[in-house]
Amino acid sequence: MKMKLGLIYGGKSAEHQVSLQTALAVINALDFNKFEIHPIYISDKGEWIRGGALQEPIKEVSVLKLEQGSLFSPVTLNSDLFPTTVEAEKLDVIFPLLHGPNGEDGTVQGLLELLNIPYVGNGVLASAAGMDKVVMKNLFAQAGLAQASYVSFIKSDFESNQEQAYKEVEEQLGYPCFVKPANLGSSVGISKCKDRAELEAAFKEAFEYDRKVIIEEGIVGREIEIAVIGNDNPQCSVVGEIAPKKEFYDYKAKYEDGDTDLIIPTQLSHDEYETIKDMAIKAFKAIDGSGLVRADFFLTEDGKALINEVNTMPGFTPYSMFPLLWKESGINYPSLIEKLVDLALERYEQKQQIKYTF
Numbered sequence: 642m643k644m645k646l647g648l649i650y651g652g653k654s655a656e657h658q659v660s661l662q663t664a665l666a667v668i669n670a671l672d673f674n675k676f677e678i679h680p681i682y683i684s685d686k687g688e689w690i691r692g693g694a695l696q697e698p699i700k701e702v703s704v705l706k707l708e709q710g711s712l713f714s715p716v717t718l719n720s721d722l723f724p725t726t727v728e729a730e731k732l733d734v735i736f737p738l739l740h741g742p743n744g745e746d747g748t749v750q751g752l753l754e755l756l757n758i759p760y761v762g763n764g765v766l767a768s769a770a771g772m773d774k775v776v777m778k779n780l781f782a783q784a785g786l787a788q789a790s791y792v793s794f795i796k797s798d799f800e801s802n803q804e805q806a807y808k809e810v811e812e813q814l815g816y817p818c819f820v821k822p823a824n825l826g827s828s829v830g831i832s833k834c835k836d837r838a839e840l841e842a843a844f845k846e847a848f849e850y851d852r853k854v855i856i857e858e859g860i861v862g863r864e865i866e867i868a869v870i871g872n873d874n875p876q877c878s879v880v881g882e883i884a885p886k887k888e889f890y891d892y893k894a895k896y897e898d899g900d901t902d903l904i905i906p907t908q909l910s911h912d913e914y915e916t917i918k919d920m921a922i923k924a925f926k927a928i929d930g931s932g933l934v935r936a937d938f939f940l941t942e943d944g945k946a947l948i949n950e951v952n953t954m955p956g957f958t959p960y961s962m963f964p965l966l967w968k969e970s971g972i973n974y975p976s977l978i979e980k981l982v983d984l985a986l987e988r989y990e991q992k993q994q995i996k997y998t999f
Contacts, residue, residue, distance in 0.1 A: 643677040645694075646982065647735040649749060650680070650705065653687040654741035655829045655850060659956070661702045663738045666958040669698040670975045679732060682707040687743070734985050736761040736978075738957065742824050745954045746772035759989035761981045762932040763953040770928045771953035774823045774855045777928065778950075784927040786920055786948050789939065790814055793823060793855045796848050807840060810856050817859035820844060822851035833859070862941040865907065867921045868955075868966040870980065872931045872988050877918045878966040882907035903962060905969050909940075916946050924951050932984050935963045 650664035651657055664680070671678060673695075680692040682705060690707040699705070735758055737749050747769035753760045763771065770776050775793045782788070792813055799806050810818060820843035822830040830850040832843035847854040864883040869875045884902040909917070921936035928934075928951065935955035939947045955963040959974045967977050 643675060644982070645679060645731065645733045646671070646676045647679045647681050647732040648738055649683065649735060649744070650738040651683040651685070652739045652741065652744040653683065653685060654739070654743050654745075655825060656741035657685045659740050660738055660744070661705050663740070663957045664705055665699065665702050666974075667736065667738060667978060668695065670959070670978060672975065673697065675979075680705065680707060681735075683739070683744070732758060734759040734761065734982055734989075736982065736985075737954070740954055740956075741829075742772065746824065759985050761985040763928075763930055763934070764988075767928040767930045768953050771930075771934065771951055772824050773853075774821060774950060775853060778855070780927045781924060781948055784923055786924060786927070787946065788948050789858045789860050791855055791857045793853060794844075796852045796854075799844065799848070799854075803844075806844070807837060810840060811837075814856060814858040816840075819857045819859060820847050821855050821857070822847045823853035823855045824851050860939040860941065860947060862939040862947070863907075864949075865909070865917060865938040865940050865946075866962050866966070867917055867936050867938070868963045868970075869921050869925050869930070869934045869936060870932065870967070870977075870984065871925075872984055872991075875922050875925050875930070877921055878970040879906040880909055880914060880917060881905040881962055881966050881969075883962075903965065905962075905965050910944075913940065913944060913946065920946060920948055921951075924948055928953075931988050932981055933963070935966075 648664055648667060650660045652660050654660070668678060668680075678695040680695060682690045682692065684690070684706070692707045735753060737744060737753075737760060739745050739749060743749075745768060747765040750760065750763070750765045750768050754765060762768070770780055778788060778791055790813060792809055794806055817833055817835050818840070820832050820834060820840065830847050832839065832846060834840040834843050844854065865880055866883065867880045868878040882904040884904055917938055920938070924936055925934055930951070930953070933955070934951040934953055936951045937949040939949055941947070955961065957963060964974050964977055968974065972980065
C-alpha cells in the first residue's frame with residue numbers, strides 16, 4: 642500500500658517563492674509507486690488549501706498554487722484538511738516544505754504535534770530556536786561553541802535611542818558588520834555595512850522584516866557548510882564551501898543570478914573536518930534537533946572554526962547545498978527524501994511511548 646504523504650508549502654513568509662521551488666523539486670523526485678502525494682498550499686496571505694492526490698509529476702510552479710480552477714479541486718481549511726477519523730483521507734506523514742516565519746519557526750510543527758501526525762524535520766523547540774538567530778546564538782554560547790561576536794535590538798528599544806544603538810555596534814563589533822532580521826532566512830533583508838551611513842540604512846531595511854535584528858561582526862574566512870541528518874544519533878555529510886563572486890552570499894546570489902560557486906567537497910585538513918563535524922553535531926543537540934539541519938561555519942585563515950548558524954529547513958532543491966552534500970556523501974535526492982520520512986516515523990513512534998497520564 643502506498644504511503645500517504647502530505648506536502649505543506651508556500652506560507653505567509655518572504656520566502657514563499659523559495660518554498661514553491663522546493664515543493665516542485667520534491668514532488669518530481671518522489672516515487673509515485675511508493676507515495677500517494679497530497680499537496681497542501683498556504684497562500685502568501687495565510688490561507689490553507691488542500692488539493693487532491695497527485696497522479697503524476699508536475700512541470701510548473703504555478704500549478705502548485707491551489708486556486709479555483711486549478712487541477713486539484715481544492716478544499717479550504719476545515720476538518721477535511723487533516724482528517725483524523727476518515728481512514729481513506731488520513732495522511733501517514735507530512736513534510737513541511739516551508740522556509741521562514743509561519744512555517745519553519747515551530748508554528749506549523751506545533752499544529753502537527755497537536756494533531757498527532759508524524760512530520761518530517763525538527764520539532765517545535767528546535768524549529769523556533771533555529772529560526773530566531775539571537776536565541777540560537779545564545780544556545781550556542783551556552784554549549785561552548787565558538788562564534789563571531791554579535792549584538793541585537795528590539796525595534797522599540799532601537800527607536801527610543803538610535804544613536805546609542807549605532808555606537809554600541811561600532812564599539813563592540815566595528816566595521817564591516819552584518820545586519821540581519823533575527824527571524825528570517827535565505828539572506829532576506831541582510832546588509833553588509835562598512836560605515837555609519839550603511840549601518841543606518843541596514844537597520845531600516847532589517848526592521849521592515851522583523852521586530853528584532855541581530856548585528857554580527859564581519860569575519861574574514863572561508864564559508865563552510867555541512868549537512869546533518871538523524872534523530873538521537875545524527876550523522877554528518879562531507880563539507881562544502883560557498884564561494885560567492887559578490888561581497889557576500891545574498892538572496893540574489895542564492896536564487897536568481899547563480900553568481901556563486903558551490904565547492905563540494907571542499908578541501909579541509911582531517912583535523913579541520915573533525916572539528917567542524919563535532920561542532921555541527923553539538924549545535925544540532927544544543928537546539929534539540931531532529932531530522933535535518935545544515936550547519937554553517939566560518940573558517941579563518943589560522944584554521945579556527947566559528948559556527949555561524951544552523952538552518953532547520955535548508956534549501957532543498959536538488960541544486961541546493963544540503964542535498965548536494967548528501968549526494969556527494971552517497972545519498973541521492975530521492976533517497977534523501979525517503980530517509981527523512983523514515984526518521985519522521987521513527988521519532989513519532991518514540992513519542993507514542995511517552996505516558997501522558999499519571
